[in-house]
Amino acid sequence: MEISENIKKYKAELGNEVTLVAISKTKPAEDLLEAYNAGQRVFGENKIQEMTEKWETLPKDIEWHMVGHVQTNKVKYMAPFVSLIHAVDSLKLLKEINKEAKKNDRKIACLLQIKIAEEDTKFGLDAEEAKELLTSEKFSELKNIEVKGLMGMATYTEDEAVVRGEFDYLKSVYEDLKKNNPHFEILSMGMSGDYQVAMECGSNMVRIGSAIFGERNYN
Numbered sequence: 166m167e168i169s170e171n172i173k174k175y176k177a178e179l180g181n182e183v184t185l186v187a188i189s190k191t192k193p194a195e196d197l198l199e200a201y202n203a204g205q206r207v208f209g210e211n212k213i214q215e216m217t218e219k220w221e222t223l224p225k226d227i228e229w230h231m232v233g234h235v236q237t238n239k240v241k242y243m244a245p246f247v248s249l250i251h252a253v254d255s256l257k258l259l260k261e262i263n264k265e266a267k268k269n270d271r272k273i274a275c276l277l278q279i280k281i282a283e284e285d286t287k288f289g290l291d292a293e294e295a296k297e298l299l300t301s302e303k304f305s306e307l308k309n310i311e312v313k314g315l316m317g318m319a320t321y322t323e324d325e326a327v328v329r330g331e332f333d334y335l336k337s338v339y340e341d342l343k344k345n346n347p348h349f350e351i352l353s354m355g356m357s358g359d360y361q362v363a364m365e366c367g368s369n370m371v372r373i374g375s376a377i378f379g380e381r382n383y384n
């Protein structure tokens with residue numbers, strides 16, 4: 166199927182309640198433009214240099230989401246334009262984002278990444294760590310960031326029960342933290358292979374790449 170048809174199909178399926186982030190990493194600008202011309206305005210990338218190059222060449226009303234792991238020394242390159250940073254997993258990184266946001270005289274929206282998969286990935290906080298971070302005095306001093314919710318990635322498996330269990334868990338952590346965090350409004354979970362389960366579990370932002378743009382050769 167054409168990229169433009171895929172965009173229309175997903176937009177119709179997701180409706181107004183769930184935001185579609187079109188994950189365009191590794192794909193050329195013309196593919197993004199095709200999605201843009203079909204009405205898509207939110208794109209997600211996982212490499213800062215690639216995202217910056219695309220931001221420079223593509224229409225300026227695109228919202229750019231950073232969905233990959235972020236190194237503190239790279240924050241400055243996206244601080245002028247990034248709309249949402251999905252995978253924040255330390256106070257150190259939040260402080261850096263806050264510093265660069267301030268330099269650019271703006272507030273940057275972030276999500277905390279919660280580790281929910283069985284796989285032993287390096288990234289993500291557990292629920293307790295997220296709670297501690299959000300209630301710390303250091304965090305309350307950061308005025309140029311806004312933590313708007315959580316992001317998580319389920320185990321890569323055909324076993325739907327495992328995926329569902331992990332998304333249910335993330336949803337419960339989200340609801341718990343939301344009680345004391347009035348800015349919480351985004352629960353980013355679900356990718357090409359598991360977005361339907363994620364939506365059933367309460368996701369309101371899905372990150373879909375290969376199902377829109379086709380398989381990637383790397384990443």
Ligand SMILES: *Cc1c(COP(=O)(O)O)cnc(C)c1O
Binds near residue numbers: 233356374
């Ligand atoms: C690549 C990526 C996606 C999209 O994956 P697909 O399986 O191609 O939909 C979603 N989220 C993150 C964090 C990614 O890195």
